[in-house]
Amino acid sequence: MQPTDTSHPDYFHRVVDCQWACPAHTDVPEYIRLIAQGRFTEAYMVNRRSNVFPGILGRVCDRPCEPACRRGRVERKPVAICRLKRYAADHRDEVRALLPKVPRVKNGHRIACIGAGCASLTLANDLMPLGYEVTIFEQHGAPGGLMRTNIPAFRLPQSVLDEEIGMILDMGVDLRLDTPIRSLRALLEDGGFDAIFIGSGAPRGKDLLLPGREEAAANVHIGITWLESVAFGHVDRIGERVLIIGVGNTAMDCCRTSLRLGARDVKVMARKPRQFFKASEWELEDAEEERVQIVVNRSPKAFVVRDGRLAGMTFDVMEYDIDASGRITGERVTGEEFFPADDVILAIGQENAFPWIERDIGIEFDARDVPKVDPVTFQSTREGVFFGGDAAFGPKNIIWAVEHGHQAAISIDRYCRGESLTDRPRPRVTLQSRKMGIHEWAYANEYSPVERRLVPHVSLKERFRKIDIEVELGFTAEQAAEETQRCLNCDVQTVFDAKLCIECDACVDICPVDCLTITENGPEDELRMRLKAPALNRSQPLFVSAPLRQTGRVMVKDENLCVHCGLCAERCPTAAWDMQKSHVHWPHAGDVPEPAPRRGERVSEGRVKGDERTVEAGV
Amino acid sequence: MTFIPKPRIDHPNLPRNALGLTRRDYEGALSTLCAGCGHDSITAAIVEACWDLALRPETVVKLSGIGCSSKTTAYFVSRGHGFNAVHGRMPSIATGANAANRHLHYIGVSGDGDTLSIGLGQFCHAIRRNLNMLYIIENNGVYGLTKGQFSASADVGSKAKKGETNLQPPIDPVLLALTLGASFVARSFSGDKRQLVPLIQAGLRHKGFALIDVLSPCVTFNDHEGSTKSYAYTREHYEVAVHADFIPAEREIAVEYSAGEALPVTMHDGSRIVLRKLAEDYDPTDRIAAMAAIQEHMRAGEYLTGLLYFEPSNREFHDICGTTDVPLNSVPYEQLSPGKAGLEKLLARYR
Numbered sequence: 001m002q003p004t005d006t007s008h009p010d011y012f013h014r015v016v017d018c019q020w021a022c023p024a025h026t027d028v029p030e031y032i033r034l035i036a037q038g039r040f041t042e043a044y045m046v047n048r049r050s051n052v053f054p055g056i057l058g059r060v061c062d063r064p065c066e067p068a069c070r071r072g073r074v075e076r077k078p079v080a081i082c083r084l085k086r087y088a089a090d091h092r093d094e095v096r097a098l099l100p101k102v103p104r105v106k107n108g109h110r111i112a113c114i115g116a117g118c119a120s121l122t123l124a125n126d127l128m129p130l131g132y133e134v135t136i137f138e139q140h141g142a143p144g145g146l147m148r149t150n151i152p153a154f155r156l157p158q159s160v161l162d163e164e165i166g167m168i169l170d171m172g173v174d175l176r177l178d179t180p181i182r183s184l185r186a187l188l189e190d191g192g193f194d195a196i197f198i199g200s201g202a203p204r205g206k207d208l209l210l211p212g213r214e215e216a217a218a219n220v221h222i223g224i225t226w227l228e229s230v231a232f233g234h235v236d237r238i239g240e241r242v243l244i245i246g247v248g249n250t251a252m253d254c255c256r257t258s259l260r261l262g263a264r265d266v267k268v269m270a271r272k273p274r275q276f277f278k279a280s281e282w283e284l285e286d287a288e289e290e291r292v293q294i295v296v297n298r299s300p301k302a303f304v305v306r307d308g309r310l311a312g313m314t315f316d317v318m319e320y321d322i323d324a325s326g327r328i329t330g331e332r333v334t335g336e337e338f339f340p341a342d343d344v345i346l347a348i349g350q351e352n353a354f355p356w357i358e359r360d361i362g363i364e365f366d367a368r369d370v371p372k373v374d375p376v377t378f379q380s381t382r383e384g385v386f387f388g389g390d391a392a393f394g395p396k397n398i399i400w401a402v403e404h405g406h407q408a409a410i411s412i413d414r415y416c417r418g419e420s421l422t423d424r425p426r427p428r429v430t431l432q433s434r435k436m437g438i439h440e441w442a443y444a445n446e447y448s449p450v451e452r453r454l455v456p457h458v459s460l461k462e463r464f465r466k467i468d469i470e471v472e473l474g475f476t477a478e479q480a481a482e483e484t485q486r487c488l489n490c491d492v493q494t495v496f497d498a499k500l501c502i503e504c505d506a507c508v509d510i511c512p513v514d515c516l517t518i519t520e521n522g523p524e525d526e527l528r529m530r531l532k533a534p535a536l537n538r539s540q541p542l543f544v545s546a547p548l549r550q551t552g553r554v555m556v557k558d559e560n561l562c563v564h565c566g567l568c569a570e571r572c573p574t575a576a577w578d579m580q581k582s583h584v585h586w587p588h589a590g591d592v593p594e595p596a597p598r599r600g601e602r603v604s605e606g607r608v609k610g611d612e613r614t615v616e617a618g619v
Numbered sequence: 620m621t622f623i624p625k626p627r628i629d630h631p632n633l634p635r636n637a638l639g640l641t642r643r644d645y646e647g648a649l650s651t652l653c654a655g656c657g658h659d660s661i662t663a664a665i666v667e668a669c670w671d672l673a674l675r676p677e678t679v680v681k682l683s684g685i686g687c688s689s690k691t692t693a694y695f696v697s698r699g700h701g702f703n704a705v706h707g708r709m710p711s712i713a714t715g716a717n718a719a720n721r722h723l724h725y726i727g728v729s730g731d732g733d734t735l736s737i738g739l740g741q742f743c744h745a746i747r748r749n750l751n752m753l754y755i756i757e758n759n760g761v762y763g764l765t766k767g768q769f770s771a772s773a774d775v776g777s778k779a780k781k782g783e784t785n786l787q788p789p790i791d792p793v794l795l796a797l798t799l800g801a802s803f804v805a806r807s808f809s810g811d812k813r814q815l816v817p818l819i820q821a822g823l824r825h826k827g828f829a830l831i832d833v834l835s836p837c838v839t840f841n842d843h844e845g846s847t848k849s850y851a852y853t854r855e856h857y858e859v860a861v862h863a864d865f866i867p868a869e870r871e872i873a874v875e876y877s878a879g880e881a882l883p884v885t886m887h888d889g890s891r892i893v894l895r896k897l898a899e900d901y902d903p904t905d906r907i908a909a910m911a912a913i914q915e916h917m918r919a920g921e922y923l924t925g926l927l928y929f930e931p932s933n934r935e936f937h938d939i940c941g942t943t944d945v946p947l948n949s950v951p952y953e954q955l956s957p958g959k960a961g962l963e964k965l966l967a968r969y970r
């Protein structure tokens with residue numbers, strides 16, 4: 001193998017599995033250390049810089065970081081990253097004074113955002129401090145998008161939502177509520193804006209056109225529309241027996257909301273077996289804790305109407321052939337079953353819909369009627385019109401919408417200054433040694449064997465009293481303190497200098513997880529099997545050093561299970577290994593493309609990756 | 620030394636041996652040696668060898684004298700037995716223990732100072748008696764523990780860290796053991812586990828005295844320019860004469876050896892050593908020729924390594940003395956003590 005190019009910023013960034021998996025590249029280990037030190041306000045601000053809504057995301061983030069977390073490979077369960085984020089948000093001090101300052105004198109550029117969801121709000125958060133005047137048009141009477149209209153208050157309290165959205169609006173955003181945009185052409189022609197950002201989401205819930213659908217209409221609801229009506233108080237009850245069709249995250253919110261509106265018997269109907277469910281494991285657990293029944297292998301067939309009213313639904317009973325790799329290779333219907341119901345909620349997906357964008361104004365759509373958007377710049381085929389969030393590439397989640405907002409902000413800033421959109425500021429990684437003295441390192445490197453802490457919940461009796469009682473209570477101080485110690489400090493990197501190594505094997509012998517090997521170089525496949533412990537997790541790269549001076553062999557590190565304990569550096573007589581804290585500077589609007597490094601920092605740089613980046617979770 | 624203990628992490632893929640134990644189960648206390656000391660690598664090789672042989676930890680007896688090297692018995696197989704003798708006296712303790720119970724695995728760890736200076740006499744007699752043990756010399760050319768004085772293995776012309784030159788000729792434990800009739804004589808290097816681990820395994824399985832002289836650089840007092848026992852010097856002047864692969868009785872010989880190139884030798888317990896000659900004309904079964912070849916390389920300033928001499932299935936200490944097969948602690952008291960009358964009868968033989 002070629003010696004690993006550690007000067008590429010992706011190299012050390014990838015080692016920090018959580019930060020690499022986070023669409024917004026939140027500096028997770030840094031904020032977990034701050035929480036461990038009781039510095040909750042600073043921890044909150046580290047979060048806010050990249051994810052903008054730490055209090056919200058600390059409750060409802062999709063958490064792509066957790067399946068990626070190294071702790072999940074070393075032990076079984078990942079660090080409770082998301083719950084710690086909430087802990088910092090709940091225990092911080094007032095942060096207003098720490099927020100980015102907005103200049104009184106504006107830069108003369110006016111930006112319009114369509115929709116007041118998290119994508120638009122992030123864009124405003126990034127552009128207001130640079131002197132832009134941002135106007136947000138929102139069709140509803142309150143800002144927040146799906147975070148307000150669809151995510152139920154028992155998961156995300158309104159007070160948290162209001163406070164974090166308020167931090168952005170108070171920068172002086174011109175928010176126009178109850179103002180649906182009905183024609184983009186009109187806005188382009190008469191609005192007087194320098195750039196337009198479309199953050200209107202994916203607002204159309206999919207329907208299920210089966211026999212009886214029309215006759216049963218009064219008791220068949222589209223999930224996201226129904227949740228919205230509940231959020232705005234237009235709907236406050238539901239029948240006793242409810243069937244939810246679909247088993248994604250929307251279905252989980254629908255079933256739990258139904259229980260709070262008077263339903264007694266709620267069944268979630270799934271077409272396939274459990275391993276194919278779209279909902280996150282924790283959302284399924286929370287629903288099942290509330291005694292929602294999940295029925296598998298039932299494919300909807302017809303709505304049954306009796307006496308002009310919905311009586312229930314019939315389903316095909318399915319059977320599947322599943323091969324060794326877990327794929328479905330065949331399916332058949334083995335019977336039919338009737339389930340009685342007073343109401344049915346459809347939660348089978350969302351789509352984009354842009355009836356208000358004229359098709360002759362230079363914005364191209366593809367065959368599925370989705371706008372063509374550049375995955376790096378977020379610009380549409382019409383200059384000056386940008387998309388982000390669910391509106392750009394279909395429904396995703398909050399943290400992706402936030403990152404889209406950040407990237408679109410970079411583009412709009414460059415666009416307004418007349419700079420190239422593709423020549424963007426690049427991510428940089430800086431490194432600083434953590435060695436303090438003999439046997440002393442500036443980070444807590446003991447390995448804590450503590451298992452993942454569980455967040456306490458409000459009792460099953462208590463939580464249904466009102467619709468907006470938050471179910472999760474958040475960690476206690478003791479739990480938070482213990483959980484922080486489970487973090488492996490992946491950002492404190494093992495940095496190797498081949499020139500210094502005398503091949504004494506001290507590091508190889510001491511490594512508690514057998515990650516290091518000094519051996520003859522070879523092709524990757526063969527080398528992986530020849531290491532002290534075979535490197536079977538291909539999603540984790542090998543580090544291969546330059547040839548060592550005495551024998552020409554190479555130092556190989558399998559990054560997979562390294563717990564960043566620093567023992568290799570501690571045992572090395574020549575300091576060929578050092579523990580250095582990496583800091584990933586993920587670019588935001590207004591960042592200088594090539595800032596000078598600070599003293600003692602080593603810099604590595606590379607290209608922006610954009611949306612094509614894939615992250616494989618560990619095995 | 621390190622103050623941070625090596626954390627115990629039971630990650631799911633740790634390999635297990637026939638007893639269901641992982642390598643971690645064969646480790647010992649935290650090493651207090653200098654970071655980078657060759658002795659720590661030898662400890663790691665012993666851990667690997669014992670784990671791979673699936674020795675029951677409680678059947679391992681660790682014996683040593685005084686020195687950095689002799690401290691290392693604390694750093695492996697913490698579930699075994701151990702005795703840290705006074706300087707140079709490990710062989711007599713080993714002899715006593717072995718006489719009392721022949722069914723345990725005896726591993727002696729000593730230094731060049733401990734063995735070749737103060738303990739030279741004891742060392743020679745343990746070889747003569749063909750005590751059934753593995754004797755490892757962690758050879759660094761200095762007294763590490765007392766801050767780097769030349770030891771009896773220092774080469775003529777070798778420079779101390781402070782600059783003085785050694786003028787006295789060295790004692791070579793390998794040549795010495797060959798003259799004393801040793802049946803398993805090897806030399807290796809702490810930086811070459813691929814060679815060292817099978818040698819340790821073969822030595823543990825060998826019936827009789829097995830010597831491995833392991834070049835083990837003292838990173839603090841003898842790893843400088845001008846030293847003949849530094850990492851760099853050893854690597855430059857290191858020649859493998861015979862590589863020995865160890866294959867336990869229950870395992871198949873997996874690698875194909877072409878005839879003439881490799882010589883498989885079956886040991887008393889059915890395990891095999893496959894000897895591969897790497898230096899032409901070297902014969903590890905001819906004691907006299909081996910001695911000559913080793914001396915020739917020495918004159919050229921080279922370390923010849925590998926299993927330098929091997930002769931299987933000879934009579935060990937217990938066979939020669941005709942002593943009991945039963946460990947003394949299991950012999951019934953009546954049998955162990957002849958009683959007054961029996962003692963009288965015995966003494967009468969010498970009157």
Ligand SMILES: Cc1cc2nc3c(=O)[nH]c(=O)nc-3n(C[C@H](O)[C@H](O)[C@H](O)COP(=O)(O)OP(=O)(O)OC[C@H]3O[C@@H](n4cnc5c(N)ncnc54)[C@H](O)[C@@H]3O)c2cc1C
Nearest residue numbers: 115117118119139145146180181200201389390396397398
């Ligand atoms: C039931 C449900 C639960 C979810 N739970 C989670 C979760 O727990 N965690 C998570 O990360 N994600 C969750 N999501 C997904 C997440 O809510 C979205 O991905 C995210 O809100 C997208 O943000 P956005 O800014 O792109 O759009 P949205 O949040 O959809 O905001 C778009 C805004 O634009 C407005 N708008 C639309 N058209 C116009 C127009 N023509 N004129 C003016 N205004 C307009 C809308 O009213 C809305 O306010 C959930 C989604 C649903 C449906």
Ligand SMILES: Cc1ncc(C[n+]2csc(CCOP(=O)(O)OP(=O)(O)O)c2C)c(N)n1
Nearest residue numbers: 686687688706730731732733761762763764
């Ligand atoms: C009877 C006695 N004499 C002298 C000493 C001092 N002493 C301690 S260790 C040592 C030499 C150790 O050298 P070596 O066996 O090569 O071990 P190393 O430290 O080099 O591994 C000496 C002379 C002693 N402890 N006891």
Ligand code: SF4
Nearest residue numbers: 511562563565566568
């Ligand atoms: S920091 Fe070094 S010793 Fe610790 S697990 Fe990683 S490679 Fe091994």
Ligand code: SF4
Nearest residue numbers: 501502504505507572
């Ligand atoms: S401890 Fe240091 S000098 Fe020794 S092998 Fe490891 S990196 Fe090389």
Ligand code: SF4
Nearest residue numbers: 653656687763837838
């Ligand atoms: S003094 Fe030398 S022999 Fe002793 S521990 Fe240090 S490096 Fe090893």
Ligand SMILES: [Mg+2]
Nearest residue numbers: 730731759761
């Ligand atoms: Mg010595």
